[in-house]
Amino acid sequence: MRYLLGLGNFAMGDDSVGLRIVEHIVEQDLDKGFEAIEVGNNGMLVLTYFRDDTDALLVVDAVRHGETPGNFTIFAPEDVETQKVAGGISTHEGDILKLIELAKQIDQPIPPIKILAIEPESMEMNPELSPALKDRFQEYVLAATEEMRRNT
């Protein structure tokens, strides 16, 4: 099974971009050949998709990675290092890289994972995306669906 997982908080501006992409893909019936899931801020849920029968997992999330806000990059977790200093794994400070680290430590299967990283502009309380991300939203949807269909 192939999974597209959207992480974030709907109320926190660009932090919600992953959720909105998943929401759009489901509403537009674009989730063919894969399952699109809103993980929201229930980040630990990601670990339930770390299974032997998971063929591919694409995480769509707001990622500060030194790009211009609105730009996006697709990479594998092993390509990057986290800059977050928080040491815990709370639902607040946990992220996909920490979850992968945890899964490795307990010998849980790690499926092939890619991250569709969208550089945020603002992650303050706001029920909408910033203009920089809103303008390119369809590009993100296309990139996510193309990535999910790759090698199927």
Added chain:
Amino acid sequence: MATQNANINVHHVTRVEGHGNIVVNVTDGAVEKCEWQVPEAPRFFEAMVRGRHYSEVARITSRICGICSVGHTLASLKASEAALGIEISQQTDLLRRILKHAENFDSHILHVYFLVAPDLLGAPSVFPLVPTHTDVVKRALRMKRLGHEWGSCIGGRTTHPTRAVVGGFSSLPGGAKNVREAEDNLRELKEKLLAAVPDAVATFELLGELAGGIPDFTRETEYVGLVDDKEYGLYDGKIGCVMPDGSRELIDVSGYRSVTNEYMTDQATAKFAKHNMDSYMAGALARINLNYDMLHPEAKKLAEGLGFKTLCFNPYMNSVAQFVEAVHSVYMSVGYIDQILEVGLKDEKPAAPTKFGRGAGATEVPRGILFHEYEYDQDGFCTMGNCIIPTNQNHGNIQRDFDKLVPELLAMDKTEKEMELALEMLVRAYDPCISCSTHYLDVTFKK
């Protein structure tokens, strides 16, 4: 000799959802400042639902919280159904109860194992525990996965459930194509639940070993939660209030504002709440204090084994209460499945509105009692929404706990670090879920 000076400034308490700050200043033995601060801005959900059709409202409000999205969905559906004059079927009622238990189980496992256990094991997070407590971490993840599969079977998915709609369910359990397949899905879920019992028992054994690390702190307060005349109040019931002397009061959900009495303070942008006393507690401890006799016998037996007694006035025991509830949820859901299978699952269509007006709904979420209220116009579009979440109802009680705890810690000659930990653990015990949490990654590419 009591501690004379302390300066605690914890910005963003770790292992809680969102941002909350602890500020304590003590000079020459005098407490100059002692505050639980919640810098939270409005989230506009009540504005977002205005003008939306009743069929869309629960989907929108489920986004208020990713951990409690089932609870927000169910409270929203119940409020809409009250406003629309909809009576749900017995089958819908039972399936929703199973879904509610799944959410509570899932959230409680996350909280007890990943957010609270590190405190009791003297670790800053779960990571240092992996090499020393590998089996415990594996068990926690096994139970977390069960919570996910349990909720997904009924709701379509655990976070932001899709199948629970106004008037019933949009599809059968497990997304089955027919009733027989759906019944098989329920049987499979029942087997998974029963298979989790050894993990639950092992967790209680662990809690028993760690119970000595739970701070001994008592402050009498009022407890508020659902009370159901048929069972432990979780999905449905009236608003129950129990006072320190054991006196009780039951209030219809439509009168929820007379209980919450929200007000603003200078120390927080989030609203606080109060009822008979100047604060009250909602959550697992409140529910157990109100519903102890209604616990499933197996859960009660394990609680008694830990020496749990009601009324319990130690807020740190909320985490233990959560795990008692997790076990209760397993057994209750098994019972609900049996009830459904006994009469036979039906492929029901959601019930339709019989009126358009105003209605309130309440359900318990992991952190306490949750209220939604809506008003609909004659075309079924929302004209008013109000949501009161349990975390906000608990802020005042956290502050009152701080007010009593800090002088006690000073008198015990605790160091600043020890005081800081005790206060952080107290906040974590309430399992607050503050809306401003973000979950973005911050990375650099490896050379």
